[in-house]
Structure formats: structure tokens, C-alpha cells
Amino acid sequence: MLATLGEKVGMTQFFLDSGEAVGATVIKSEPSVIVQVKTEDRDGYNGVQLGYKDTERHKLTKPMKGHFDKYNAPPKKFLVEYQVDDSEEYSSGQEVGVGQFGAGDRVDVTGNTKGKGFQGVVKRWGFSGGPDTHGSRFHRAPGSVGMCVEPGRVLKGKKLPGRTGDTRVTVQNLEVLRVDEEEDLLVVKGSVPGPRGNILQIRSRDD
Amino acid sequence: MDDFMSKVESDFVRDDIPEMKPGDKIQVHEHVQEGSKKRVQVFEGVLLKRSGSGASAMITVRKVSSGIGVEKTLPLNSPKIEKIELVKQGTARQAKPYYIRRDRRY
Numbered sequence: 001m002l003a004t005l006g007e008k009v010g011m012t013q014f015f016l017d018s019g020e021a022v023g024a025t026v027i028k029s030e031p032s033v034i035v036q037v038k039t040e041d042r043d044g045y046n047g048v049q050l051g052y053k054d055t056e057r058h059k060l061t062k063p064m065k066g067h068f069d070k071y072n073a074p075p076k077k078f079l080v081e082y083q084v085d086d087s088e089e090y091s092s093g094q095e096v097g098v099g100q101f102g103a104g105d106r107v108d109v110t111g112n113t114k115g116k117g118f119q120g121v122v123k124r125w126g127f128s129g130g131p132d133t134h135g136s137r138f139h140r141a142p143g144s145v146g147m148c149v150e151p152g153r154v155l156k157g158k159k160l161p162g163r164t165g166d167t168r169v170t171v172q173n174l175e176v177l178r179v180d181e182e183e184d185l186l187v188v189k190g191s192v193p194g195p196r197g198n199i200l201q202i203r204s205r206d207d
Numbered sequence: 208m209d210d211f212m213s214k215v216e217s218d219f220v221r222d223d224i225p226e227m228k229p230g231d232k233i234q235v236h237e238h239v240q241e242g243s244k245k246r247v248q249v250f251e252g253v254l255l256k257r258s259g260s261g262a263s264a265m266i267t268v269r270k271v272s273s274g275i276g277v278e279k280t281l282p283l284n285s286p287k288i289e290k291i292e293l294v295k296q297g298t299a300r301q302a303k304p305y306y307i308r309r310d311r312r313y
């Protein structure tokens with residue numbers, strides 16, 4: 001499976017052995033706990049449910065309390081499930097941390113991007129817009145959106161202004177530059193979605 | 208959170224860099240690769256500015272080479288820099304003494 005959750009700490013520069021400087025993101029990933037193990041027989045598929053970040057029991061809803069009690073797991077803030085080929089090797093209460101990754105591994109990182117609010121069509125969809133000067137009266141507007149009597153309506157899925165950002169995005173094939181098991185830190189090459197403190201899912205690509 | 212950043216960066220931040228201020232005259236000894244040959248190139252000039260902090264700090268060094276001003280911007284903590292030597296302390300009072308570009312004395 002090789003997956004865990006973490007938080008974005010920030011970005012910095014990382015010097016490779018060749019002396020080359022590359023942009024890198026530091027991710028803090030405290031060990032996640034396996035809460036529930038799903039099996040083919042009972043659930044129809046093999047999977048592992050991970051819990052990340054301790055929380056207080058009284059903050060949970062009754063159904064969630066029951067869920068954690070059932071598997072004798074400590075209360076966690078975030079629950080994420082991954083499918084695995086074989087769930088035999090996992091058991092509730094098992095901890096998974098950054099130790100499963102090594103420098104040079106490739107990972108996919110999933111998280112929500114920064115919210116941008118209500119944005120126009122230029123920022124949201126990359127429309128070119130019109131000239132700012134030279135008598136132009138067309139600047140950043142979306143332009144014509146429909147046709148004529150036929151079809152007589154705006155087609156569904158038309159790119160228009162609206163809420164932008166805060167969407168789930170997966171950045172694929174990031175190289176792990178360093179693993180610090182002492183501090184539970186993961187350094188990956190390149191950028192990951194969201195602001196500092198963003199909750200991220202980190203998954204190995206080798207599955 | 209900042210602690211974790213500095214922990215990662217601490218491995219790269221070099222402690223063999225002399226204390227230097229913009230306006231100082233310095234020598235940068237830099238590893239260069241020419242084909243298959245490696246050698247150290249010395250670039251001597253005035254420290255024009257320092258920018259950034261932590262592992263990603265940069266310096267800009269300026270020298271006048273046969274009448275033409277040459278500025279080189281490089282990562283301060285790069286392993287490609289063998290060493291930096293302080294040649295002479297300068298008198299610039301600004302953090303970014305850009306007047307040096309127009310000053311005939313430099």
C-alpha cells in the first residue's frame with residue numbers, strides 16, 4: 001500500500017549531490033494508525049482505513065466514537081481509505097509513517113488547492129482576454145457564449161466565471177529527496193497543492 | 208512548523224561563509240565543469256546584494272571586466288561554491304547599494 005497522510009510545512013531549496021538546486025516541499029507526517037481493515041469476504045474488496053492526527057474523544061460524534069471503539073483505535077481527526085491487493089498483512093492499530101518511503105522513491109501527493117474565490121474567465125480558464133488599449137472595448141469579458149436560434153441556449157459545461165480553486169488535485173510522480181524518521185519529515189521535489197498546513201495524502205507509485 | 212523548515216534547511220546552510228555586507232569586495236571560488244575537466248574559477252568583485260534567507264539565500268557579485276560591468280547571481284549555499292573570501296570591507300550604507308553600478312570608483 002505504502003501511503004500516509006501529512007501536512008505541508010513549506011517550500012525551500014534542496015541541493016542535489018551534483019550541486020544543482022531544486023525546489024522542494026517539506027511535509028510533516030506523523031505516523032497514521034490503521035483503524036479498519038476491509039476484506040474481500042466481508043466488504044467486497046481489500047482496503048485499509050488510515051486515521052491521522054490525534055483528536056479528543058469528546059469532539060467526536062457518537063457514531064464516530066463507536067467506530068473507533070470497535071477497532072480499539074485512538075480517536076483521529078482524519079480518516080482515509082486505500083485499496084490494497086492483500087489486506088492480510090495489515091491489522092487495526094498498526095502504525096504507518098514516513099519510514100515506508102525512502103529517498104529516490106516516487107510518490108503521488110493529493111490535497112486541496114488554495115481557494116481563489118469567484119474569478120473571471122481569464123484566471124479561471126486561461127482565456128486570453130482582449131487588448132487593454134488601442135481603443136479596445138473588450139478586456140477580460142468571456143465574450144460570446146451562445147450561438148443563434150439553433151441551439152438557442154448556452155451549452156452545458158461552458159467555461160464561465162465562478163468559484164475557483166479549493167479543488168482536490170493530485171500531483172503525480174514526485175521524487176522523495178529525503179526521509180527524516182526522527183522528526184517524521186518527508187522532503188519531496190517540486191510543489192504540492194494548498195497552503196502551508198494543508199492536509200495531504202501521500203501514496204507510493206509502485207503499487 | 209518553522210522549526211521543521213529550519214531543520215531541513217540546516218543541512219544546507221553553510222557555516223564557512225565569512226561575514227560580509229553589501230559593498231564589500233569578495234572573492235568567490237566556484238567549481239566549474241569544462242567538458243570533462245573540473246577546475247575552480249575565481250570571481251572577484253563587489254557584493255552588490257544579498258537576497259533570500261535560509262537555504263535559498265542568493266548573492267549578487269559585480270565586477271568590471273575590461274570596461275564592461277559583469278554581475279553574477281548565485282546561491283550562497285551552493286555546494287558548487289568552494290569558498291568565499293572577504294578581500295576588503297566596503298563603505299556602502301545601503302542594503303542594496305545599486306549606486307555602485309554608476310559609481311566610477313568601482
